[in-house]
Structures are given as C-alpha cells and as structure tokens.
Amino acid sequence: MLKTHITMREAAPWPLLSKYKIGQAILLIFLSLNRLHAPAAWAAGAGALQFNEMYDSVSSLGITLSDKLKSLEGEVVAMEGFMAPPLKPTLDFFVLTRVPMSICPFCSSDANWPYDIVMVRLDKSVTSLPFDRPIRVEGRLELGSEIDEETGFVSVVRIRATRIQEARK
Amino acid sequence: MRRIKALFVTGVLLMFGAAAMASEAEIVVLPIDRAKFLAGQRFDLEVEFRGASANEIGLLIDGRDASEFFGKEPVVKKSGTLSSFRFNDVALTKAGEITAEAKAKVGGKEYVKSVRYTVVPPQEQKARNVILFIGDGMGLASRQIARILSKGVTEGKYDGLLEMELLQDGTALINTSGYDSLVTDSANSASAYATGHKSVVNAMGVYENSDPDPLTHPKVENITELVKRARGMSVGLVTTSNITDATPAAMVAHTRRRAEQNFIAGEMAKADVILGGGSQQFLPRSVAGSKRADDRDLIEEFKAEGYAFAANRAGLAAAKGERVLGLFGLDNMNVYLDREILKDPEVLGGFTDQPTLMEMTKHAIDILSKNENGFFLMVEGACIDKQLHSMDWERSAYDTIEFDKAIGVAREFAANDGSTLIITTADHSHGISILGTYHERDGKTGREAVRTYAESIFPTFSDSNGDGFPENPAPDVTLAIGYANHPDYYEDFKFHAKPVSPAIMSGDVAVGNTARAPRGALYIGNIPANESSEVHTADDVPLSAAGPGADYFRGVMDNTEVFFGIVRALGIDPAQK
Known part of the structure; x- marks a missing residue:
C-alpha cells in the first residue's frame, strides 16, 4: 500500500481546443452556384487579375500590394487559379492558389501556405470542383488583414465569389 | 511535509468507475520507462490514470513518497475517467538507477506501473563549444x-x-x-x-x-x-x-x-x-x-x-x-x-x-x-x-x-x-537510393535508359570553378535515383527547371502531377492514397x-x-x- 494517497479532486475538464485537421480534404464541396458548368456569362467589365500582378514588392518585412490590386478594391474581378483542398468541412471559403497544392502535414501545414494566395468567400453554394484543374473565380475584391475565427486562417486578399467554374484551357 | 489525506469518493462515483473499467484502464508514467537524465536536468513528472475513475493514485520513488522525495506537492487533476497528478520542474540529482512506482485504486482493484530511470553524472569539461x-x-x-x-x-x-x-x-x-x-x-x-x-x-x-x-x-x-x-x-x-x-x-x-x-x-x-x-x-x-x-x-x-x-x-x-x-x-x-x-x-x-x-x-x-x-x-x-x-x-x-x-x-x-x-x-x-546512372546517348528513354550494373557508366557532373557545386544539375550522364516510398507520380528521370509537386490533391486522394514529367511513366504509389509526397x-x-x-x-x-x-x-x- 502506498504511504501517501493523493486524493483525486474534481477539477474542471481540460479545455477542448477547436483545432481543425488540415489534410482532411473533402471530395465534394457543395456550392449552390447556379449553372456551374453552364457557359460562362461573366459580368461585363470584370477586371482580369493575375497572381503576379498582386504585389509590388515582397520582403521579410511584408508584402506591398500593387497599385493595380489596390485600384480594384471593391470592384468585380476575375482570377484563374487552383482551389486548394478546403481547410474545414463547413465551406464558407476556400483558398485560390497559383499552382495546385500538395498537402504534406509535415512540410505544408496551414502555417506554410504560399503568400500569393487569395481567399475566396462563398455566399451561396453547390457542386464539386477539382483541386487539380484550374478554376475561374469572379467576384468583388476585398483587401485588408482578416482572420477566420474558426480556422485561424489569416487572409489579406479576398474575393467574395459570385461565380466559379472550371477554367477552359 | 504536508501529507494529502485520502478522501474516499462516493459510492455513486465508485459505481461509475467500475462501469468504466469495462474498457481497459492503465497508468501512464511520464517520463517513460528507461528514460535517461543528466543529473540535475529539470523536468515535469506526471502520472495519468486513464480509462477509469480512480479514487486514489500515488507515486513512490525508490520507495519514498514522491511529495517527500521532491519536497513539493503535485498538481492534481481529475476529469471523468482521467486522473492525473504532476510534479512540475523537478530534477533527479543523484546519479544511478532509480525506480518510480505509480499505483491507482479503483474500488477494490489496484493498478501498478513501475518505470526505471537512469541518471548520469556531469562529466569533466572537454570542449568549450x-x-x-x-x-x-x-x-x-x-x-x-x-x-x-x-x-x-x-x-x-x-x-x-x-x-x-x-x-x-x-x-x-x-x-x-x-x-x-x-x-x-x-x-x-x-x-x-x-x-x-x-x-x-x-x-x-x-x-x-x-x-x-x-x-x-x-x-x-x-x-x-x-x-x-x-x-x-x-x-x-x-x-x-x-x-x-x-x-x-x-x-x-x-x-x-x-x-x-x-x-x-x-x-x-x-x-x-x-x-x-x-x-x-x-x-x-x-x-x-x-x-x-x-x-x-x-x-x-x-x-x-x-x-x-x-x-x-x-x-x-x-x-x-x-x-x-x-x-x-x-x-x-x-x-x-x-x-x-x-x-x-x-x-x-x-x-x-x-x-x-x-x-x-x-x-x-x-x-x-x-x-x-x-x-x-x-x-x-x-x-x-x-x-x-x-x-x-x-x-x-x-x-x-x-x-x-x-x-x-x-x-x-x-x-x-x-x-x-x-x-x-x-x-x-x-x-531514396542510387539505382545507377541515366543517359539517353543511345536514344533510349525512361526506364530503359536507367543504367544498372556494367551499364552504369560514371556521371558527367562537372565543377569547373571548383566551388563544390556542379554548374549544370542536368548533365549528359546523370544519376538514376529511385524512391522507395511515394504517392502516384510521373517519372522521366529528368531535372525540373522549376520546383514541382509530385502529386496534388484531388478530393481526398493524391494524384500524380503530370507537370512533373509530361511524357513520363506513371508509377503507382505504395503509401496511403491521401499522401501527396514522399515520406x-x-x-x-x-x-x-x-x-x-x-x-x-x-x-x-x-x-x-x-x-x-x-x-x-x-x-x-x-x-x-
């Protein structure tokens, strides 16, 4: 028998951290976009924006947004890129990247996203999009640092998507 | 030294504990068995009883009560069927072997977990840096x-x-x-x-x-x-x-x-x-x-x-x-x-x-x-x-x-x-392993151009400025490198002018990225399909x-x-x- 008994007192349960699992890519995402695969009827005047036009300079002290990007704030823009596997199953946003993402839990955690990415917000919803083929996103451009409360994902450049479809090559 | 008196929990809790015991209960002592310490190295010693609601748990170190041994009281926690107590920032100062024995009681049943630690003494200094x-x-x-x-x-x-x-x-x-x-x-x-x-x-x-x-x-x-x-x-x-x-x-x-x-x-x-x-x-x-x-x-x-x-x-x-x-x-x-x-x-x-x-x-x-x-x-x-x-x-x-x-x-x-x-x-x-060398001097390509045994003539990397780095990463005769563990990927044994992912996610499976080797052969992965890189x-x-x-x-x-x-x-x- 033990010399000392340590009494187990009731303590508050340990807090559960709401950490999402990266790499938990889901096969289908449900965007209820109208006529997703219908012929594109892009908004007239949507400003085409390329990944390499977003920044003026990049250094260890941060990124300077380009004049073109800033001039398009609040405007409707169209971008082509790749949809990264979503960070969470409840899809109210995804990340648009210049090249398709390969997710490696040890070398590409959420902390290691490339810096030239665009967060695409989704108001509406449905249908699946491939992660390995280019997609085209159209919507209003938003700028400024924001954090997604659920995932901790920090974004600077966002598009509030009104139309998404596979890019035609 | 203050002793913590045993406090027996209610019969309801005991019944609860007994019910939970149907699944396996265990004691975990951290650091683990066979851990080795430099004498005086600081650490936290924690005992967890998992899987059942314990009414008592305790720890002896070389037969002495742990609170007395360390001269401090542990932090005690309990939540459902998990109980723990922990001595923060302690050290084992005497070199030699040491035994820590944790015990937990659930109703009338006693669980015991014993671990042995090795403590090595400081040595005479040999190097400054x-x-x-x-x-x-x-x-x-x-x-x-x-x-x-x-x-x-x-x-x-x-x-x-x-x-x-x-x-x-x-x-x-x-x-x-x-x-x-x-x-x-x-x-x-x-x-x-x-x-x-x-x-x-x-x-x-x-x-x-x-x-x-x-x-x-x-x-x-x-x-x-x-x-x-x-x-x-x-x-x-x-x-x-x-x-x-x-x-x-x-x-x-x-x-x-x-x-x-x-x-x-x-x-x-x-x-x-x-x-x-x-x-x-x-x-x-x-x-x-x-x-x-x-x-x-x-x-x-x-x-x-x-x-x-x-x-x-x-x-x-x-x-x-x-x-x-x-x-x-x-x-x-x-x-x-x-x-x-x-x-x-x-x-x-x-x-x-x-x-x-x-x-x-x-x-x-x-x-x-x-x-x-x-x-x-x-x-x-x-x-x-x-x-x-x-x-x-x-x-x-x-x-x-x-x-x-x-x-x-x-x-x-x-x-x-x-x-x-x-x-x-x-x-x-x-x-990774060196399979041999690779060249297309005779018009062969892909796996037919992987040269093994007597065919594996020496590679032609050259470092003319003597800086240790070959000027050309893709010489006429290069190495043929194989990967033992990989996702689906395309291989042509050629150098990539720009970094390229071997596989990309498509749904919850990684598919070979054709951009890696547009005319290369597809190698089917041999690790789980949701893994997009070599591991x-x-x-x-x-x-x-x-x-x-x-x-x-x-x-x-x-x-x-x-x-x-x-x-x-x-x-x-x-x-x-």
Whole structure:
C-alpha cells in the first residue's frame, strides 16, 4: 500500500481546443452556384487579375500590394487559379492558389501556405470542383488583414465569389 | 511535509468507475520507462490514470513518497475517467538507477506501473563549444549523392571526401524512432537531440499526456535552457527553413504540436543568434504576408531586447552585436540551386538577396565565439528533407552540398579554436537510393535508359570553378535515383527547371502531377492514397564527429545519446549556478 494517497479532486475538464485537421480534404464541396458548368456569362467589365500582378514588392518585412490590386478594391474581378483542398468541412471559403497544392502535414501545414494566395468567400453554394484543374473565380475584391475565427486562417486578399467554374484551357 | 489525506469518493462515483473499467484502464508514467537524465536536468513528472475513475493514485520513488522525495506537492487533476497528478520542474540529482512506482485504486482493484530511470553524472569539461549540424532527412544515400556531385568519382575511386566525412574522431549509426512509432518526424527527432528524451511525432521538449492543449504537456529541459542556466553560454540557431520549423524549434521550445509556430516564434528569444526564413511568424497580422493570429510585432520586440535585425544578405553583413535576428524570407528560404545558380525570378518571388548557409554559419560563429563561456550552435540543412518530400533529388543534393560547405566553415573555426566539438548527423532518413546512372546517348528513354550494373557508366557532373557545386544539375550522364516510398507520380528521370509537386490533391486522394514529367511513366504509389509526397523512413542515419568529446560516438546508438554526447563534452553540470 502506498504511504501517501493523493486524493483525486474534481477539477474542471481540460479545455477542448477547436483545432481543425488540415489534410482532411473533402471530395465534394457543395456550392449552390447556379449553372456551374453552364457557359460562362461573366459580368461585363470584370477586371482580369493575375497572381503576379498582386504585389509590388515582397520582403521579410511584408508584402506591398500593387497599385493595380489596390485600384480594384471593391470592384468585380476575375482570377484563374487552383482551389486548394478546403481547410474545414463547413465551406464558407476556400483558398485560390497559383499552382495546385500538395498537402504534406509535415512540410505544408496551414502555417506554410504560399503568400500569393487569395481567399475566396462563398455566399451561396453547390457542386464539386477539382483541386487539380484550374478554376475561374469572379467576384468583388476585398483587401485588408482578416482572420477566420474558426480556422485561424489569416487572409489579406479576398474575393467574395459570385461565380466559379472550371477554367477552359 | 504536508501529507494529502485520502478522501474516499462516493459510492455513486465508485459505481461509475467500475462501469468504466469495462474498457481497459492503465497508468501512464511520464517520463517513460528507461528514460535517461543528466543529473540535475529539470523536468515535469506526471502520472495519468486513464480509462477509469480512480479514487486514489500515488507515486513512490525508490520507495519514498514522491511529495517527500521532491519536497513539493503535485498538481492534481481529475476529469471523468482521467486522473492525473504532476510534479512540475523537478530534477533527479543523484546519479544511478532509480525506480518510480505509480499505483491507482479503483474500488477494490489496484493498478501498478513501475518505470526505471537512469541518471548520469556531469562529466569533466572537454570542449568549450559544440556545433551540431543536422542535415534534415539526410540519410546515407543523400551523403553519397552529394559526394558524387561535389567531389566526383574516377575509375570507382572518389576524388575527395565531403567536409562531414572528414569528421573522423567519432562515427556512429543513429536510431531515429520516437517512443510512439517507428518512423519519426523532425520535431520528435530534434527533440531527442535537444533533450536526451524521446517524444512523439509532432512534439518537442515534452512527453505526451492526454491534455488537448498542446502547450501544457510535461516538459524536459533542453540543451538551450541547460547551457544558459548552468554556464551562461551563447546559443545560435541557423537554418534554411522557417526558423520556427521543427528542428530549430526543438532546440528552444516545448509543445506537443509543432504547428504552434506563432508560439514558437516568441520562444526564439531564448537564443542569441537566430538566422533563417519565416518572418511570417514574426510580423503582426495587420502586415500583408503575416501568419500571426495576433498583433504582436516580434521583430520590434526582438529589437527592443537588443537584437540587431537583418532582412537580407546585405543586412546580415551589417548586423553586429551579441544578438542577431536574421529572417531572409517570409517562408522557407529558397534552395541553393534556385538562389545561387538558376535565379529564376518567378521561383525567387522577390527574394533575390538571401545569404547562403555558409554565410549564416560564419556570421553566427563570429558572434557566438565572443562569449568566453562558450556557445552551442545548431545549423540545419532544412531543405535536404523538403526537396526529398517533393521527390526532387537534385535540389536536395545541392542543399546537401551547401550544408557540407557550412560544415567546412565550422571545421576552419574549430581548427583554430581547438576547443570545439562538431557533430554532423541527420534526424531521420528518406527512401531514396542510387539505382545507377541515366543517359539517353543511345536514344533510349525512361526506364530503359536507367543504367544498372556494367551499364552504369560514371556521371558527367562537372565543377569547373571548383566551388563544390556542379554548374549544370542536368548533365549528359546523370544519376538514376529511385524512391522507395511515394504517392502516384510521373517519372522521366529528368531535372525540373522549376520546383514541382509530385502529386496534388484531388478530393481526398493524391494524384500524380503530370507537370512533373509530361511524357513520363506513371508509377503507382505504395503509401496511403491521401499522401501527396514522399515520406520519411525509419532507416538509421550516419553520425560523424570531430573534436574534444567526439570519442563518445561509436557503434550503434540511440538518438537520445546525441544529447548526452553534447553535455558530456561540455561538462555541463545543471547543479552549478
């Protein structure tokens, strides 16, 4: 028998951290976009924006947004890129990247996203999009640092998507 | 000494406990059985009773009550069928074997778990400084590939040895497993080097308990904390990855989750010279490019603490003083081939003035060696590993050569200094092997052009300027490299002018990326389909050492022994100061 008994007192349960699992890519995402695969009827005047036009300079002290990007704030823009596997199953946003993402839990955690990415917000919803083929996103451009409360994902450049479809090559 | 009296819980709780006992209940003692300590090394000792509601748990150390043994009371927690008590920040000061026996009672049933610890005494000091070089993922084949490219081979004899291969006072094979699994990751393995204790995948400086909070697991004192506390030494961390990535992080931080990089960035202030990539973890979230979730500006905080800050190669040259923070990229630095040879603006993305690992190592040694108490410096060749994950052996090989050149810088310093132990090893291996050579001189392509046995004529890499780096990473006759563990991928045995992922996610499976080899053959993966990169292997890794104390390294050793070789050479006595 033990010399000392340590009494187990009731303590508050340990807090559960709401950490999402990266790499938990889901096969289908449900965007209820109208006529997703219908012929594109892009908004007239949507400003085409390329990944390499977003920044003026990049250094260890941060990124300077380009004049073109800033001039398009609040405007409707169209971008082509790749949809990264979503960070969470409840899809109210995804990340648009210049090249398709390969997710490696040890070398590409959420902390290691490339810096030239665009967060695409989704108001509406449905249908699946491939992660390995280019997609085209159209919507209003938003700028400024924001954090997604659920995932901790920090974004600077966002598009509030009104139309998404596979890019035609 | 105050005793905690037993307090018997209600019959309802006992019934609850008995019901929960249907599943297996167990006692877990952390640190685990066969853990080894330097006498006086600080740690947290935790006992968890899992799977049933215990009404009593207790711990004896060499037959003495643990509270009495440590002279302090434990922190006690209980939640559902999990009970724990923990002694924070204690030490075993007497060398020898020691037994810790934990007991738990559930109703009338008693559970017992006994662990044995080994405590080694401090040794006489042999070296003033230790430089630990970690080639991330640099297994035996990586070293040999670098030797072929950098030194050349003529009629089967190598035309020279790598700097790391000239460290010949101690040689060993290192086992890399953590205590949870055969195949380790860089956090777990670097943690073994930093603390002398194994941990679990994704963890550093801690044993794993049941708490979901990654920052509260029981800690073990690391090399940075020890050499600062016991001798007032300086500490330097140099890498080509994010400075908050696993290997440098494990030298200073304690966390169950290596992804806690915002936290780890703050922990970097335990070191004096911090050079690498990853300013994204130091910039306030309001700055574009930041990956912080708060408004802390760590660069300004470090400056206020007396650190000179450098953002590029020119800044590093100008950064003087005793403490330097150099962050040369928002993310990982580019690899040597892209930084110094190919210089494709699209790949570099604006970071056109990054220092080499040699320059960073030299700068760190220049600063750290001013401390007469000595220094501990960890230098990591980080992208040797990252490029093998991407199945890009050429980019990996050039970074291995760069890493080797940095070892040359340290050897030069050690030759003059005379009191520096240099250790070079890897933290784990990768599944690469040299199949032979590859050429298309006879018109064959793909696997038919992989030359084996007598057909494997020597490769034609050439280094005409003698800097150790072949000018052309894709010569007429190159190496044929095979990968033992891989996702679906396309292979043509050719060099990639730009980095390219071997596989990309499509739904929850990784599919081969045709961009890697548009006319290449598809190789079906042999690891789970949701894995999009080549992965670590459990192979032992080579260690080479030279200088005072290097004789410790011989034969086949556990990875935790690297820590004991370091503290033995330095003669660290945690009881001092």
